[in-house]
Amino acid sequence: MILSNRFLSIVWLPRSSASCISIWISLINLLWCCVRLVLMDLSLVKKRRFLYTLDVKTLIFGSKGYLGQQFLGVYPDAATPSGNIADRAFVSRVLDEVRPDVVINAAGKTGRPNIDWCEDHKHETIEANITGPLVLLEECANRGIYWVHLGSGCIYQGDGSASLPSRLGRAETGTTGNGGRGFSEEDPPNYAGSFYSRTKAWIDQILKDFPVLNLRLRMPFDGSKNERNLITKLIKYPTVLDVQNSITYLPDFLKVAKKLIADRATGTYNVVNPGSISPYEIMEKYTEMVDPAHTFKRLRLEDLSSVAKAGRSNCILSTKKIESLPVKMKPVKEAVEEALATINNYEKK
Numbered sequence: 001m002i003l004s005n006r007f008l009s010i011v012w013l014p015r016s017s018a019s020c021i022s023i024w025i026s027l028i029n030l031l032w033c034c035v036r037l038v039l040m041d042l043s044l045v046k047k048r049r050f051l052y053t054l055d056v057k058t059l060i061f062g063s064k065g066y067l068g069q070q071f072l073g074v075y076p077d078a079a080t081p082s083g084n085i086a087d088r089a090f091v092s093r094v095l096d097e098v099r100p101d102v103v104i105n106a107a108g109k110t111g112r113p114n115i116d117w118c119e120d121h122k123h124e125t126i127e128a129n130i131t132g133p134l135v136l137l138e139e140c141a142n143r144g145i146y147w148v149h150l151g152s153g154c155i156y157q158g159d160g161s162a163s164l165p166s167r168l169g170r171a172e173t174g175t176t177g178n179g180g181r182g183f184s185e186e187d188p189p190n191y192a193g194s195f196y197s198r199t200k201a202w203i204d205q206i207l208k209d210f211p212v213l214n215l216r217l218r219m220p221f222d223g224s225k226n227e228r229n230l231i232t233k234l235i236k237y238p239t240v241l242d243v244q245n246s247i248t249y250l251p252d253f254l255k256v257a258k259k260l261i262a263d264r265a266t267g268t269y270n271v272v273n274p275g276s277i278s279p280y281e282i283m284e285k286y287t288e289m290v291d292p293a294h295t296f297k298r299l300r301l302e303d304l305s306s307v308a309k310a311g312r313s314n315c316i317l318s319t320k321k322i323e324s325l326p327v328k329m330k331p332v333k334e335a336v337e338e339a340l341a342t343i344n345n346y347e348k349k
């Protein structure tokens with residue numbers, strides 16, 4: 001008491017103690033109220049953000065696959081039902097049970113060990129790559145659900161310098177040629193050399209008429225040991241093609257996909273890294289950065305048919321559309337070096 005009176009006498013001019021103490025108590029109370037209000041507000045903001053993330057329900061079809069797993073890394077709370085996406089009753093039941101805001105279709109047949117499998121399994125390929133997406137198209141539309149399809153750039157051949165006739169496209173008006181700057185999202189497909197590519201081209205063109213986000217990837221790669229990683233595949237090949245291509249670095253792809261999904265974007269997007277590279281150049285970099293003892297030979301395009309049953313698309317896609325987004329994909333050579341550095345790190349462990 002003596003101490004507090006002294007203290008008050010130093011900081012407070014009127015020395016009459018009773019009124020002084022009550023003023024101080026009121027001031028402290030007022031200050032405490034302000035602090036509580038600020039704290040409450042902060043926790044409400046936090047709670048609102050938390051609720052917002054909880055509120056957005058994501059559902060991934062094909063979540064066990066290479067790309068499905070990647071999406072699951074971005075949306076760890078997503079629902080991951082197992083079943084055939086071409087089975088309307090299954091899709092309908094799952095959508096009604098989960099009531100998702102976003103559906104990601106990472107299901108599809110890409111063939112094992114490669115797309116040659118699709119040549120001999122046309123019905124399964126159609127079911128997964130065409131019937132399934134059509135079921136999703138209708139069932140999501142019926143419920144007003146936003147959905148995302150994983151398309152492929154393997155529906156083109158070349159660098160877009162020639163106006164090649166399309167065997168699959170709609171009206172040929174989009175065949176601009178693009179002067180070698182790569183095929184744009186508006187160019188109709190011009191490659192029909194494999195059954196896999198044909199199914200991807202057909203559904204790509206159908207989806208153009210609907211409010212769906214169609215993300216076109218090409219030869220996805222990352223720094224993992226996954227058997228589906230382009231680099232893992234190339235390491236196993238004794239001969240490697242030396243033709244320039246567009247390819248997709250998955251960490252960059254996921255950033256772009258996440259942004260587009262958050263914005264509820266629709267339409268087709270070529271999601272490949274800017275620039276081009278050949279598989280042969282990737283392997284040259286691999287021997288330089290990871291394993292100098294690794295050997296392989298150059299495969300010419302004209303010799304491809306001797307090692308593969310179905311044809312393979314080799315193409316360059318335009319990245320003009322994604323370059324206007326705030327999220328950027330690295331130049332392709334930088335992305336390859338980043339993936340190889342990651343591979344090198346775990347090779348050394």
Ligand SMILES: NC(=O)c1ccc[n+]([C@@H]2O[C@H](COP(=O)([O-])OP(=O)(O)OC[C@H]3O[C@@H](n4cnc5c(N)ncnc54)[C@H](OP(=O)(O)O)[C@@H]3O)[C@@H](O)[C@H]2O)c1
Binds near residue numbers: 105132150153218
């Ligand atoms: N990887 C690429 O090079 C690449 C490039 C561009 C686009 N894409 C597209 O991306 C999508 C996913 O490819 P991915 O590389 O992740 O293939 P993946 O590793 O083979 O995964 C596909 C997943 O879909 C499932 N699936 C197959 N048919 C199904 C059906 N009818 N109903 C439900 N699920 C089914 C598969 O299950 P099962 O194993 O049991 O069949 C698998 O879990 C495909 O549409 C593919 O065309 C891939």
